[in-house]
Amino acid sequence: MSDLRIENLSVRYGKATAVEKVSLTVPAGSVTAVVGPNGAGKSSMALGIYGSTDAQGTIKLGETDLSQMAPISRARAGMALVPQGRQLFPRLTVRENLQVLAEILKLSSADVDLALDRFPILRERESRLAGVLSGGEQQMLVVSRALMGKPKVLILDEMMTGLAPKIVAELLDTIIQCARDGAAVLILDPALGPLKRGVDRGYVLLRAQLGAVHQGPVALDAAYQQAMGVIHEEVVAE
Numbered sequence: 001m002s003d004l005r006i007e008n009l010s011v012r013y014g015k016a017t018a019v020e021k022v023s024l025t026v027p028a029g030s031v032t033a034v035v036g037p038n039g040a041g042k043s044s045m046a047l048g049i050y051g052s053t054d055a056q057g058t059i060k061l062g063e064t065d066l067s068q069m070a071p072i073s074r075a076r077a078g079m080a081l082v083p084q085g086r087q088l089f090p091r092l093t094v095r096e097n098l099q100v101l102a103e104i105l106k107l108s109s110a111d112v113d114l115a116l117d118r119f120p121i122l123r124e125r126e127s128r129l130a131g132v133l134s135g136g137e138q139q140m141l142v143v144s145r146a147l148m149g150k151p152k153v154l155i156l157d158e159m160m161t162g163l164a165p166k167i168v169a170e171l172l173d174t175i176i177q178c179a180r181d182g183a184a185v186l187i188l189d190p191a192l193g194p195l196k197r198g199v200d201r202g203y204v205l206l207r208a209q210l211g212a213v214h215q216g217p218v219a220l221d222a223a224y225q226q227a228m229g230v231i232h233e234e235v236v237a238e
């Protein structure tokens with residue numbers, strides 16, 4: 001079991017700063033949330049941690065420094081990302097979408113079968129093109145794909161958006177179990193909402209900057225509401 005430690009992570013697009021020197025720990029065996037309004041920098045943070053956008057700072061998994069590694073090497077080191085917007089191969093079947101990652105991570109077809117069996121609907125749809133799945137089915141596929149390599153770190157960017165409560169509950173159960181099995185889980189979302197049930201600790205991200213850690217969903221929600229109230233007051237005053 002390895003904690004994920006991020007120190008002074010910054011993401012810049014030209015002169016614009018999307019993430020400004022954020023430091024946080026995602027302990028193994030827990031679900032850590034980063035909540036923040038639209039445009040706060042959540043996706044930039046997730047992509048920076050995974051290495052798929054340029055970022056400065058240090059990213060360590062246990063004693064292993066991932067900071068200079070390409071995304072594929074981070075994946076092989078045990079990091080998995082469920083990016084915002086699902087990002088499947090729409091013209092490949094459900095099984096083929098899983099096989100692509102299985103080949104990269106040198107996993108067996110038995111691992112692909114386990115991923116298909118994680119959600120019964122995926123097994124039913126294994127020969128269908130991913131592009132014709134419903135939104136919820138696609139999300140089950142990306143989560144199942146991310147879990148296929150038994151990741152030590154699982155990062156989920158707005159994975160619940162637009163999904164029915166039953167599917168949200170099912171996905172959340174899967175993710176909580178992943179943390180209970182020892183993974184360090186980081187969920188980034190604009191609303192705590194149904195995630196409250198699964199969150200152990202978390203941070204508020206506001207205008208590229210991360211606040212202090214809060215233990216438990218109640219304290220995190222209160223801090224987020226307060227931070228959003230501050231923004232509201234500023235807007236009213238303008």
Ligand SMILES: Nc1ncnc2c1ncn2[C@@H]1O[C@H](COP(=O)(O)OP(=O)(O)OP(=O)(O)O)[C@@H](O)[C@H]1O
Binds near residue numbers: 038039040045
């Ligand atoms: N590729 C990019 N090039 C330039 N600016 C970008 C790029 N991606 C994001 N930004 C800007 O960086 C800031 C943070 O965006 P980001 O998508 O990380 O926020 P977010 O918190 O994930 O937002 P949302 O909840 O709406 O998805 C925004 O001002 C956005 O316009």
